[in-house]
Amino acid sequence: MTVEAVHPDSFSTSESDFPLLSVKDLSVHFPIKRGLIVQREVARVRAVDGVSFDIRAGETLGLVGESGSGKTTTAKAVIQLNKPAGGSIAFEGQELIGLSNSQMRPVRRKMGMVFQDPYGSLNPRMRAGDIVGEPLKVHGLADSKSDYQEQIASLLTTVGLNPAMAERYPNEFSGGQRQRLGIARAIAARPDLLILDEAVSALDVSIQAQILNLLQDLQEQYRLAYLFIAHDLSVVRHVSDRIAVMYLGKIVETAQSKDLYEHPLHPYTQALLSAIPTPDPVLERSRTRIILRGDAPSPLSPPPGCRFHTRCPIATERCSTVDPNLRFTEPDQSVACLLADGYEEAD
Amino acid sequence: MYDYGTCSKTFIGKASTLSSSSTPLLQVRNLRTSFKTAEGILTAVNDVSFDVNHGETLGIVGESGCGKSVTALSIMGLVPNPPGLIEQGEVLFEGRDLLKLSDAEMQDVRGNGIGMIFQEPMSSLNPVLSIGRQIAEPLEVHLGIGGSKAQDRATELLEMVGIGDPRRRLADYPHQLSGGQRQRVMIAIALSCEPKLLIADEATTALDVTIQAQILELMKNLTSQLGTALMIITHNLGIIARYADRLNVMYAGKIRETGSAEEVYLNPAHPYTVGLLNSVPRLDQTESERLDPIEGEIPDLLNLPSGCAFQPRCRFATEACNDSEPPLEAAESGQQVACFESQAVADAVASARS
Numbered sequence: 221m222t223v224e225a226v227h228p229d230s231f232s233t234s235e236s237d238f239p240l241l242s243v244k245d246l247s248v249h250f251p252i253k254r255g256l257i258v259q260r261e262v263a264r265v266r267a268v269d270g271v272s273f274d275i276r277a278g279e280t281l282g283l284v285g286e287s288g289s290g291k292t293t294t295a296k297a298v299i300q301l302n303k304p305a306g307g308s309i310a311f312e313g314q315e316l317i318g319l320s321n322s323q324m325r326p327v328r329r330k331m332g333m334v335f336q337d338p339y340g341s342l343n344p345r346m347r348a349g350d351i352v353g354e355p356l357k358v359h360g361l362a363d364s365k366s367d368y369q370e371q372i373a374s375l376l377t378t379v380g381l382n383p384a385m386a387e388r389y390p391n392e393f394s395g396g397q398r399q400r401l402g403i404a405r406a407i408a409a410r411p412d413l414l415i416l417d418e419a420v421s422a423l424d425v426s427i428q429a430q431i432l433n434l435l436q437d438l439q440e441q442y443r444l445a446y447l448f449i450a451h452d453l454s455v456v457r458h459v460s461d462r463i464a465v466m467y468l469g470k471i472v473e474t475a476q477s478k479d480l481y482e483h484p485l486h487p488y489t490q491a492l493l494s495a496i497p498t499p500d501p502v503l504e505r506s507r508t509r510i511i512l513r514g515d516a517p518s519p520l521s522p523p524p525g526c527r528f529h530t531r532c533p534i535a536t537e538r539c540s541t542v543d544p545n546l547r548f549t550e551p552d553q554s555v556a557c558l559l560a561d562g563y564e565e566a567d
Numbered sequence: 568m569y570d571y572g573t574c575s576k577t578f579i580g581k582a583s584t585l586s587s588s589s590t591p592l593l594q595v596r597n598l599r600t601s602f603k604t605a606e607g608i609l610t611a612v613n614d615v616s617f618d619v620n621h622g623e624t625l626g627i628v629g630e631s632g633c634g635k636s637v638t639a640l641s642i643m644g645l646v647p648n649p650p651g652l653i654e655q656g657e658v659l660f661e662g663r664d665l666l667k668l669s670d671a672e673m674q675d676v677r678g679n680g681i682g683m684i685f686q687e688p689m690s691s692l693n694p695v696l697s698i699g700r701q702i703a704e705p706l707e708v709h710l711g712i713g714g715s716k717a718q719d720r721a722t723e724l725l726e727m728v729g730i731g732d733p734r735r736r737l738a739d740y741p742h743q744l745s746g747g748q749r750q751r752v753m754i755a756i757a758l759s760c761e762p763k764l765l766i767a768d769e770a771t772t773a774l775d776v777t778i779q780a781q782i783l784e785l786m787k788n789l790t791s792q793l794g795t796a797l798m799i800i801t802h803n804l805g806i807i808a809r810y811a812d813r814l815n816v817m818y819a820g821k822i823r824e825t826g827s828a829e830e831v832y833l834n835p836a837h838p839y840t841v842g843l844l845n846s847v848p849r850l851d852q853t854e855s856e857r858l859d860p861i862e863g864e865i866p867d868l869l870n871l872p873s874g875c876a877f878q879p880r881c882r883f884a885t886e887a888c889n890d891s892e893p894p895l896e897a898a899e900s901g902q903q904v905a906c907f908e909s910q911a912v913a914d915a916v917a918s919a920r921s
Contacts, residue, residue, distance in 0.1 A: 286775035286776065286777065286778075287775055394864050394865070395631075396864065397864075424630035424631050424802065424865060425630065425802065425804070425843060425846045425847055426630060426842060426843065426846045426860055426861040426865070427860075427864070427865070428846065428860075429845075429846035429847070429858040429859075429860030429861075430860045430862075432848070432858055432860075433857060433858055433860060436857065451775065451776065452776075453776070453850065454847070454848045454849060454850045455848055457848065457850060458848030458858070481850055481851075491777055492776060492777065493850065494780075495776045495777050495779065495780035496776060496805065496850055497803070497805030497806050497808060497809040498805050498808065498849050498850055498851050499804035499805050499807075499808045499832060499844055499847055499849065500808055500832060500849075500851070501808040501809070501828035501829055501832050501833075502829065502833070503851065504805070504808045504809040505809070509780060509784070511777075511780055511781055511784055512777045512780075512781070515745045515747055515748070515778065516775070516777075
């Protein structure tokens with residue numbers, strides 16, 4: 221499989237050399253079963269296929285890709301909500317794959333998760349205060365009733381909500397306020413890592429900007445690491461130190477945020493960047509666009525060779541047979557494309 | 568549901584003699600649309616006036632609840648009554664006031680004069696009819712093109728929107744198509760009677776970015792080939808910047824700024840427009856600086872602030888903004904702006920840039 225590519229010593233952006241989260245060669249497969257009584261596996265969706273990345277304390281890794289690229293499946297595997305088929309996930313040096321639910325509980329305290337849909341992820345019958353305070357109860361982090369109330373009030377203030385709102389129910393909040401609640405709940409147990417899965421995608425632009433600034437503040441305040449997952453590359457680039465671009469279950473390019481825009485190496489990254497219109501009519505009309513052919517293939521039957529070759533504007537014969545590994549072309553940029561500048565195949 | 572309506576030849580003939588390129592194709596005048604809710608009357612579109620010229624692309628941009636979709640539904644005569652009601656105004660399409668037409672006459676206009684594409688192609692297409700049938704239906708019933716001729720025309724239309732092997736795909740059902748392909752089929756249906764105006768309401772919002780780019784390019788190319796005017800309704804400022812000749816910025820049911828794309832993007836003079844532009848992370852900015860978002864929440868349409876609806880979130884607001892609502896007036900850089908402090912806003916934008 222693909223990856224010996226992410227060297228632990230490759231990114232030295234943060235002071236600690238020890239990655240908070242280290243994912244190596246992660247694969248998540250979903251069986252497709254047929255049969256009413258005796259179920260047998262007829263096919264396998266390789267939703268995530270050999271993905272590796274590191275996140276250091278206080279750092280943001282952006283994971284970008286379109287529907288079916290495997291970004292959410294990767295996130296769920298990290299918090300062990302689905303069972304990986306292979307690979308390793310080390311959090312603070314501890315291997316998570318194979319841990320039982322009770323062994324996983326103290327680890328989950330250190331990882332918070334914020335979801336896309338603030339309507340679907342908050343229990344409508346719980347008061348806002350109890351939603352935010354639930355992790356405190358689960359992990360036994362409140363000494364007394366008054367301590368519990370105080371912590372909730374301080375969490376609500378931290379995310380920019382009025383502590384008096386603790387008595388209200390989720391339907392009394394706007395979309396942006398609900399997402400603030402979701403964030404308050406995610407940071408309640410003082411995690412080291414927040415997984416943000418399309419956390420700002422459903423919000424209006426003016427509210428989205430407020431939430432992005434809040435996330436930036438929280439990161440500075442608590443030295444949080446973020447795994448920031450989104451399909452909008454301009455938002456991902458804004459918040460991330462490094463970005464990994466996924467396509468059909470694989471990482472096709474990783475780079476520092478600024479390098480990705482200035483010299484993207486993978487043709488998919490280039491197309492993705494050119495597909496995003498910037499709010500500047502003069503610039504937009506002078507840009508040439510790379511329009512990809514067709515739709516992304518189904519993850520059920522990914523094409524042989526490079527998975528992108530069916531839509532790639534520069535693909536050659538070899539691309540349909542050789543599946544390129546992710547390799548470093550620069551100290552902090554790696555790419556999986558036979559034709560990318562500086563890409564060298566292993567012997 | 569959208570009724571693709573009658574595409575009667577006679578109407579096309581009559582309409583084209585009525586219109587001349589000097590008068591705008593569509594003139595919306597003082598449109599006010601409201602909805603009766605349990606909590607009171609909600610005015611979704613409040614005294615909105617604008618034109619769409621022949622063959623041009625107009626963008627309508629704004630956030631949730633600004634009235635952009637209700638404007639489109641009002642033009643199409645698709646506001647459900649009750650609870651909705653068009654209280655006042657005129658929608659002049661090729662000189663005829665659409666608000667005064669009977670249901671049957673309005674069906675004539677829909678599809679034939681004005682086509683529309685929605686965000687959710689899956690709920691706009693009938694899941695139990697083949698796509699060939701759905702494209703051929705308006706052709707057969709209203710243009711009198713039947714049988715194999717309708718199939719030929721449907722094949723042409725599918726080919727036009729870039730669906731490969733179109734003859735065989737006619738037998739497919741909507742669920743067999745991807746989201747992008749479904750939206751292509753919607754475009755084929757919307758353009759089947761060669762309307763003068765195509766309204767795309769968040770037509771690419773639900774699609775992946777690379778597919779979004781395909782669909783937008785397709786829509787733009789086809790409308791410019793056919794000379795169709797295009798109204799793009801979206802919350803995405805980038806899409807408008809790329810495709811629209813002119814744009815209306817809407818907030819709380821009203822147009823706050825309107826002008827050419829260059830005027831509004833390069834020299835924004837309404838604080839809401841400035842706030843929107845400052846809220847979006849831009850790929851071409853090298854430093855990932857902090858964003859400068861608009862404070863506060865989008866207002867409740869049932870409980871709008873007094874004076875200018877943007878005033879509680881506005882950094883430039885003065886006493887006057889609380890007392891009365893500013894009218895749309897020409898700004899120095901050419902566009903129309905509804906703001907008492909537009910000069911101060913424009914100056915602040917200019918000094919922030921230098």
